[in-house]
Amino acid sequence: MTLSFWMPVLVILTSLVPSLVIFFMTDAQLRARRALYLGAEIVKLILVLFMLVGIYYGAFYETRVALLPGVEFLLRANALGMFFLTLTAGLWLLTTIYSIGYLESSPNRSRFFGFFGLCVTATAGIALSGNLLTFFLFYEMLSLVTYPLVIHSQTGKALRVGRTYLFYTLGGGTVMLAGVVWLYGLAGSVEFTEGGSLAGVEGARIPLTIAFVLLMVGLGVKSALVPLHGWLPQAMVAPAPVSALLHAVAVVKAGAFGIVRVVYEVYGIELSQALGVLGPLGALAGVTIIYGSVKALSQDDLKLRLAYSTVSQLSYITLGVAIVGSASTVGGVVHLVHQGIMKITLFFCAGVLAETIGVKKISEMNGVARRLPWTMIAFAVGAVGMIGLPPTAGFISKWYLGFGAAQGGAYWAVAVLAASAVLNAAYFLPIIYVSWFRKPDAPFEEKLPKGRFETNGMMLAPLLITAALALLAGLLATLDVSPLQWTELIVGREFSYNLDEILP
Amino acid sequence: MTGSAIVVPIMLPLLAATLTFFFRRGAITMSLLTAAGTIAAVVVLSLEVMDQGPLSYTIGGWDAPLGIELYADGLAAVMLLMSAFVGTAITVYAAGYFSGKPAVARHFWPLWMFAWSSLNVIFLSADIFNLYVGLELMGISAVALLTLEGERDALTAGMRYLLVSLLGSLAYLLGVALLYGTFGVLAVQEIGEQMFPSPATWTALALVTAGMALKTALFPLHFWLPPAHSSAPSPVSALLSALVVKGSFYLLLRLWFDVFPEAVTPAAGQLLGILGAAAIVWGSILALVQRRLKLLVAYSTVAQIGYLFILFALLTPEAWSGGVYHALSHAFAKAAMFMAAGTLMHALGNDDLDTLDGSSERFPLSVYAFGLAGITLMGLPFSGGFTAKWLLLSAALETGQWWYVTVVLFGGLLAAGYLLRALAHLLTPTPTVKVQHEPARGTEATALILACVALLLGLVSAPILELLQVGAPLGSMIP
Numbered sequence: 001m002t003l004s005f006w007m008p009v010l011v012i013l014t015s016l017v018p019s020l021v022i023f024f025m026t027d028a029q030l031r032a033r034r035a036l037y038l039g040a041e042i043v044k045l046i047l048v049l050f051m052l053v054g055i056y057y058g059a060f061y062e063t064r065v066a067l068l069p070g071v072e073f074l075l076r077a078n079a080l081g082m083f084f085l086t087l088t089a090g091l092w093l094l095t096t097i098y099s100i101g102y103l104e105s106s107p108n109r110s111r112f113f114g115f116f117g118l119c120v121t122a123t124a125g126i127a128l129s130g131n132l133l134t135f136f137l138f139y140e141m142l143s144l145v146t147y148p149l150v151i152h153s154q155t156g157k158a159l160r161v162g163r164t165y166l167f168y169t170l171g172g173g174t175v176m177l178a179g180v181v182w183l184y185g186l187a188g189s190v191e192f193t194e195g196g197s198l199a200g201v202e203g204a205r206i207p208l209t210i211a212f213v214l215l216m217v218g219l220g221v222k223s224a225l226v227p228l229h230g231w232l233p234q235a236m237v238a239p240a241p242v243s244a245l246l247h248a249v250a251v252v253k254a255g256a257f258g259i260v261r262v263v264y265e266v267y268g269i270e271l272s273q274a275l276g277v278l279g280p281l282g283a284l285a286g287v288t289i290i291y292g293s294v295k296a297l298s299q300d301d302l303k304l305r306l307a308y309s310t311v312s313q314l315s316y317i318t319l320g321v322a323i324v325g326s327a328s329t330v331g332g333v334v335h336l337v338h339q340g341i342m343k344i345t346l347f348f349c350a351g352v353l354a355e356t357i358g359v360k361k362i363s364e365m366n367g368v369a370r371r372l373p374w375t376m377i378a379f380a381v382g383a384v385g386m387i388g389l390p391p392t393a394g395f396i397s398k399w400y401l402g403f404g405a406a407q408g409g410a411y412w413a414v415a416v417l418a419a420s421a422v423l424n425a426a427y428f429l430p431i432i433y434v435s436w437f438r439k440p441d442a443p444f445e446e447k448l449p450k451g452r453f454e455t456n457g458m459m460l461a462p463l464l465i466t467a468a469l470a471l472l473a474g475l476l477a478t479l480d481v482s483p484l485q486w487t488e489l490i491v492g493r494e495f496s497y498n499l500d501e502i503l504p
Numbered sequence: 505m506t507g508s509a510i511v512v513p514i515m516l517p518l519l520a521a522t523l524t525f526f527f528r529r530g531a532i533t534m535s536l537l538t539a540a541g542t543i544a545a546v547v548v549l550s551l552e553v554m555d556q557g558p559l560s561y562t563i564g565g566w567d568a569p570l571g572i573e574l575y576a577d578g579l580a581a582v583m584l585l586m587s588a589f590v591g592t593a594i595t596v597y598a599a600g601y602f603s604g605k606p607a608v609a610r611h612f613w614p615l616w617m618f619a620w621s622s623l624n625v626i627f628l629s630a631d632i633f634n635l636y637v638g639l640e641l642m643g644i645s646a647v648a649l650l651t652l653e654g655e656r657d658a659l660t661a662g663m664r665y666l667l668v669s670l671l672g673s674l675a676y677l678l679g680v681a682l683l684y685g686t687f688g689v690l691a692v693q694e695i696g697e698q699m700f701p702s703p704a705t706w707t708a709l710a711l712v713t714a715g716m717a718l719k720t721a722l723f724p725l726h727f728w729l730p731p732a733h734s735s736a737p738s739p740v741s742a743l744l745s746a747l748v749v750k751g752s753f754y755l756l757l758r759l760w761f762d763v764f765p766e767a768v769t770p771a772a773g774q775l776l777g778i779l780g781a782a783a784i785v786w787g788s789i790l791a792l793v794q795r796r797l798k799l800l801v802a803y804s805t806v807a808q809i810g811y812l813f814i815l816f817a818l819l820t821p822e823a824w825s826g827g828v829y830h831a832l833s834h835a836f837a838k839a840a841m842f843m844a845a846g847t848l849m850h851a852l853g854n855d856d857l858d859t860l861d862g863s864s865e866r867f868p869l870s871v872y873a874f875g876l877a878g879i880t881l882m883g884l885p886f887s888g889g890f891t892a893k894w895l896l897l898s899a900a901l902e903t904g905q906w907w908y909v910t911v912v913l914f915g916g917l918l919a920a921g922y923l924l925r926a927l928a929h930l931l932t933p934t935p936t937v938k939v940q941h942e943p944a945r946g947t948e949a950t951a952l953i954l955a956c957v958a959l960l961l962g963l964v965s966a967p968i969l970e971l972l973q974v975g976a977p978l979g980s981m982i983p
Contacts, residue, residue, distance in 0.1 A: 066966045068891060069981055137885040144884060154933050163924060170920050173884070174913045181897040181909070 019117025076130030101458030176218020196268015222255030240351025282322030293423035328404025367440035512545030575630035577975030600944030643669035675715030723783030738846020761977035777817020783810030788918030826895025833888025888961025
């Protein structure tokens with residue numbers, strides 16, 4: 001029982017305990033609640049950074065407890081997990097600050113922040129889980145604790161959407177459970193191991209393939225792979241901070257992260273290649289990218305357009321995983337973080353528009369930049385990043401993805417990426433154009449009391465920070481602390497394989 | 505001190521039953537003290553079993569076949585823990601629930617203590633005749649408890665329940681007679697050692713199994729359960745669904761694995777397994793179409809009982825443990841659910857789903873309890889239900905019976921379906937929630953605590969499963 005045992009547990013407890021305590025606080029205990037919550041987040045961030053430095057210098061953090069005879073609950077911080085954990089811890093803090101501004105006077109805030117914290121707890125568990133069962137435990141917990149957030153407003157529509165959401169995620173989870181149990185039966189235990197833990201399982205090609213498909217169905221629901229994406233566009237009925245978190249870090253990202261884990265650390269790239277499952281996965285990702293973009297084009301509701309954009313962007317990660325090659329792997333994995341900071345910026349902006357001047361539709365956005373210049377600058381940064389133009393973070397992802405695809409001979413993927421860039425431009429650039437260069441149709445309806453800034457400062461600051469991060473991650477990609485460098489460390493450490501041996 | 509720990513769970517509630525009958529004023533205090541004493545004794549007993557292996561104790565020093573022998577292995581200890589903790593919660597809940605109804609309460613306490621004692625008799629008996637006595641006493645007191653409030657529905661359901669209960673016990677008694685005629689002994693262990701396949705033992709097996717399947721409400725013999733469990737006063741509903749059906753299930757488990765293993769054929773096990781699978785699907789579908797909350801919860805019990813019987817078809821140590829673990833976690837979750845439903849029903853006048861719209865505004869604790877208990881019933885992590893489901897699923901895959909995998913997984917989704925339907929009502933805000941009675945102090949919290957325990961069972965499963973392996977019939981699942 002040492003520091004290395006307790007660190008992962010502590011990270012989870014720092015979000016779990018305050019979330020549970022908050023359920024018992026009333027909306028009147030506002031200051032105490034804020035202090036508790038923000039304090040916990042800062043402590044967590046410090047712990048995560050401490051571990052990050054430790055990992056970089058080769059430290060080892062692992063919590064291993066017997067859950068059932070022969071089945072373990074395993075938390076382990078490795079480079080890939082820490083990458084995701086840092087993203088969740090950082091964006092949790094920003095999203096909380098944003099939600100404090102966003103929900104300033106709405107009812108049931110204790111419940112909201114409680115479940116919000118549980119959601120982040122589950123995400124931290126997903127990031128740190130060291131075997132497939134532990135991953136699954138937190139993955140299902142995430143499905144459940146997100147439900148009260150989706151139905152937060154408790155309107156009839158929200159409840160209906162909540163039902164759809166649970167139908168998809170619990171259905172996916174059930175399918176996934178079958179895959180998990182099956183793999184445990186085949187392999188005894190399934191730990192996430194560099195290069196794959198199933199390499200030793202011989203002569204079971206068909207069961208392994210079926211189990212892979214089962215797992216991908218479960219993970220595909222959350223990462224919104226077509227045709228399992230139906231819940232995601234509907235779920236934007238939730239409050240903006242929830243959408244932001246759902247789309248950037250928590251739910252969809254958990255699915256994508258799971259795909260990375262399963263392909264690289266459970267099956268291993270060699271076995272996946274030998275089973276021939278990566279081709280169909282890549283094709284599905286390609287279809288999703290195009291489908292999401294095309295659907296986004298025709299949406300007038302801003303949040304809905306962003307939601308379809310998420311459907312599309314998420315599959316960049318899956319595509320990068322499915323194309324064999326170190327460059328495309330880097331592109332896919334780094335997009336975990338890049339897509340997170342860019343998409344959260346866009347959703348924060350959408351929330352500000354709705355809460356400050358009541359604008360929810362793109363057709364109402366004429367000239368909004370005159371009223372909310374800073375917000376729309378941030379929006380532009382996020383949108384340009386989504387298109388994949390330099391110098392933003394999105395460019396880095398796309399460059400590596402495209403380069404890797406070309407290297408691996410997957411020219412169809414290059415074509416998909418190019419088409420997606422064009423479509424992204426087609427649905428984002430008009431928004432930027434109308435908001436800056438058109439005149440407002442009428443004076444904007446002011447929903448907030450006039451303050452020092454263009455909107456509530458608690459809402460403005462987080463989105464400026466994430467926009468800045470999205471720029472910096474691109475500009476300073478060669479710096480040691482950038483997501484790109486960390487990804488290269490992950491790829492170098494974990495996915496060390498000889499490309500020539502795997503490629504046909 | 506071995507002796508006193510093993511008799512306390514029987515004698516203490518029995519004593520309390522007598523005392524609460526005569527001294528009405530201190531009934532609640534006495535019952536709470538009994539609960540505390542029972543918990544202490546059961547914990548001590550469990551530690552001893554864990555430490556020393558299965559324990560035997562002969563009352564008054566008279567050996568079998570003359571005296572009464574008590575026996576506790578891991579299974580008995582886990583069942584006793586279940587009955588002690590859930591029973592305590594029922595006691596606390598009932599103290600609040602019956603606080604405004606002294607006329608009912610005065611009969612409730614002796615009967616409940618009596619039922620509790622007879623339940624523990626079943627868990628601890630080492631011979632098939634004492635098991636019969638326990639079964640009969642439990643059945644009678646359960647019927648009396650059910651009809652306590654004297655409402656029309658409850659009386660009809662109670663009558664039917666009484667007949668079913670007597671029929672089940674009668675079938676069991678005939679089986680016992682056949683066994684005694686064949687082997688000349690009554691002790692579970694001795695019959696088990698001498699068991700051989702023959703028409704007489706097969707008939708006994710069939711009678712005992714049919715009787716217990718009827719009393720446990722295994723599909724298609726479940727017809728009596730939903731009206732009985734839903735029309736009872738809520739503390740009694742919790743008792744019936746959480747504990748009483750587990751009593752007869754326990755008996756069946758004991759007999760199949762300790763008395764009849766030599767006579768049982770795989771086909772018989774498959775039959776129970778298939779009926780269990782059918783129960784999961786049919787019970788869930790009926791739960792989906794109910795208009796009343798307590799009926800919905802009762803049909804959910806029919807479905808959940810199905811999981812228990814799947815172990816008879818799988819027959820591996822993992823499946824056996826998974827089935828028992830399911831019985832354990834279901835007890836906590838279902839008691840919590842009936843308590844929460846009972847609080848809402850009492851507060852809002854009736855349990856029509858439409859009436860319950862918007863309960864979450866006024867009674868968030870009860871709605872949370874309902875939702876959290878639901879996680880266990882759906883078998884989602886982290887909960888005892890998930891642990892049980894995991895064990896059953898691995899066993900089904902291990903033995904290559906993938907159709908049980910499908911049923912178990914599908915059952916979870918169906919459970920999500922019917923629970924969500926109820927929750928959607930509870931969560932829909934309505935401008936006017938007419939509260940007729942404020943819930944009594946402690947009733948909401950009790951349900952919530954039970955639901956949390958059901959979740960915790962998913963985290964602390966390792967030691968409980970280890971205890972369960974002491975004297976386990978199919979061999980230990982721990983390598």
